[in-house]
Amino acid sequence: MSTQRKALTPEQAAALVPDGATVMIGGFLGVGSPRRVIDALVARGAKGLTVIGNDTGRPELGIGKLVVAGCVSKVIVSHIGTNPVTQQKMMAGEIAVELVPQGTLAERIRAGGAGLGGILTPTGVGTTVAEGKQVLTVDGRDYLLEKPLRADVALLHCYEADYYANLTYRLTAQNFNPLMAMAADTVIAEPDEVVPIGVIPPDHVRTPGILVTHLVERPH
């Protein structure tokens, strides 16, 4: 086990995200997003981030806050329909949007964390998603070769953490968080609760502490 971690404040965590970095952010319409670290990034005035996540939330929610605050130069997401600001900034050329089917996004992040060179998916064959991608035929069916995604930093939300930074997730707040925990050089987890080592049974841990580089303190 890695040694016990000192929990960081959200501000200290945000300081670990350099301007211009590629950042994975967990969550689905803000549910399971690290809200306190996002707020700290906005407060710091982070710039030029490439954000990989499911969606751009809403203007006042999740990744949407970073978009509205002008912290983001590019997003790689499956959906922007719930945040009109993303679309306005895209039309104005202020933000680049790369749309990825949600299941493909999940597999690409997983591949990045699992050391795979890519995966073959039937999703997107015959659509604009296939443009520029290799099509492979396996046993008579066509698949797109989709490449792995990795990031400089992953910002996660979790339910419980122990002081090794073993993590659990809760219900639909899990979503992309455990996948992103494996696919970034620096992994920062924002827990709702921190418990002593040994409290979380081995079968209930979903992300092991050895993957997590920094733990944020519990909310006050």
Add this chain to the structure above:
Amino acid sequence: MSTQRKALTPEQAAALVPDGATVMIGGFLGVGSPRRVIDALVARGAKGLTVIGNDTGRPELGIGKLVVAGCVSKVIVSHIGTNPVTQQKMMAGEIAVELVPQGTLAERIRAGGAGLGGILTPTGVGTTVAEGKQVLTVDGRDYLLEKPLRADVALLHCYEADYYANLTYRLTAQNFNPLMAMAADTVIAEPDEVVPIGVIPPDHVRTPGILVTHLVERPH
């Protein structure tokens, strides 16, 4: 949710595995293998099975029992070193052995269950494992294209099941079981314990009941 299942006896479960079928069997050196269904297959005198699993156990343990009893014509496994009978039968031409690196085996089964056409892995490049396989270069690194694996039947061991056949696994008895649960047409789970619906929290279920076609009764 699928409706409540009537639990089968191990003999009834074994009767659902046709001679000549391709069968995935969970377990790692017998730990996490469905022992009672394996015993019932031996007792029935099953024939001509192609078994996909991590290893062939020991002569008196796990998949090894099926090998010794002559139920198996082919195995697709990562390791046979702990069962000298497998090697003897292989040398005698009585059983075909396809060796697959353990991590590749896990990913191929996962791909079979996840609808992927294959995965690219660096494992096995430049070895005999690469023979006859397509090598793809992604961002300057070579990978083998490994194809998905599926089976007619998956035989699983689990710790708890509820009567929807939601499953949990225990410690190192988990191994290949949750992957195989997604990759076969018929999925039979042998639990150590059966509990009422609602007892297992949603975050602790590892295999949902909708994937499981048959549940074996708890041990007497």
Add this chain to the structure above:
Amino acid sequence: MDAKEIIARRVAQELRDRTLVNLGIGLPTLVARYVPEGMLVAFQSENGIIGFGARPPEGMEDPNLTDAGGGFISALPGAFAFDSATSFALIRGGHMDMTVLGGLQVDARGRLANWMVPGKMVAGMGGAMDLVAGARRVVVAMQHAAKGEAKIVPELTLPPTSARPVSLVVTDLAVIEPTPQGLVLRERAPGVAVEEILAATTAPLTVPDTVPEMSL
């Protein structure tokens, strides 16, 4: 009965016992209200749960338990929560018996477009492309026409969601089945004449001798 209720009630007749079903955001979500009595259907929400129930009473919501549209839900006994890779392994791997999706256009080959209008609106495909590629049956639930403009068209003018044809299209006017020979009119909404449907459809539509009224 308004247009949405007609569509939701008719789509609900496509549900089968002991199956796994994904309902898209918006109109398709209404289908859950009309599950036939005694039928057990497991609904998946692709953000990570199978077996969810209605929105809890005011003040009893859980911020970590929502549907794919961000609305609060509850968990039924025997529910299963999971991550996004598992969610789409279930969808792509052939474990999803049926999905119900909204649509912007369906064409004569049964192809669906539902995620962007170039130059006007970019929502993103979310999980729709995986659902159309992976679910065993794909049912489109949509208004037959939008502001007088046909949505069932000879050839998609919007970017397709998948090259694979959908299984069935249910609108407030009709039930239409894409076949290798083209679109076939299967049912009419209550009180709607075949001529009315043809007038609101620009794609070629095969009309069998009898086109029964939906039985809602």
Add this chain to the structure above:
Amino acid sequence: MDAKEIIARRVAQELRDRTLVNLGIGLPTLVARYVPEGMLVAFQSENGIIGFGARPPEGMEDPNLTDAGGGFISALPGAFAFDSATSFALIRGGHMDMTVLGGLQVDARGRLANWMVPGKMVAGMGGAMDLVAGARRVVVAMQHAAKGEAKIVPELTLPPTSARPVSLVVTDLAVIEPTPQGLVLRERAPGVAVEEILAATTAPLTVPDTVPEMSL
């Protein structure tokens, strides 16, 4: 000190604080006994656990808790149990800081063979090919020679485990480092002369001016 203890003690010096390490079955397992005082190393067993401890007392074993060799183990506080896909995602994905594996042969290019002897013995690669392909550092722990026959050879005669060279070879006679320029002799076992090592090695071996004795 017997041969195995020399090897295990020397390999243990390669451990680093706060790292994730996989020990192969057999000789490599012994390394866990010699973790330097105060150092925190997370050991993974590829069958599905990080953070395991010694075999429990007789009668207190758990049939669902074993190492990759099938031996009973215990779980330490903060342990993590997982499935085989996660296990090898950790290994292949670059999250494994070091692996220690047994060997049948290592050649001048640093390539390892450890899973079969054609016509004689087929064990299977188990997790070895993934470990050699994915772990950041690969340390081979093996006897220097087998029944008088050299195991460190000019070119593998057995099927390779990976095309990738290993990081370090530790034997009962020596520590040898594969480099782009070939194998380099880094250390001698206590009381072993360089000549003895050269005589037991058929691969070309670069001998620096000073070859210190292992400090065990």
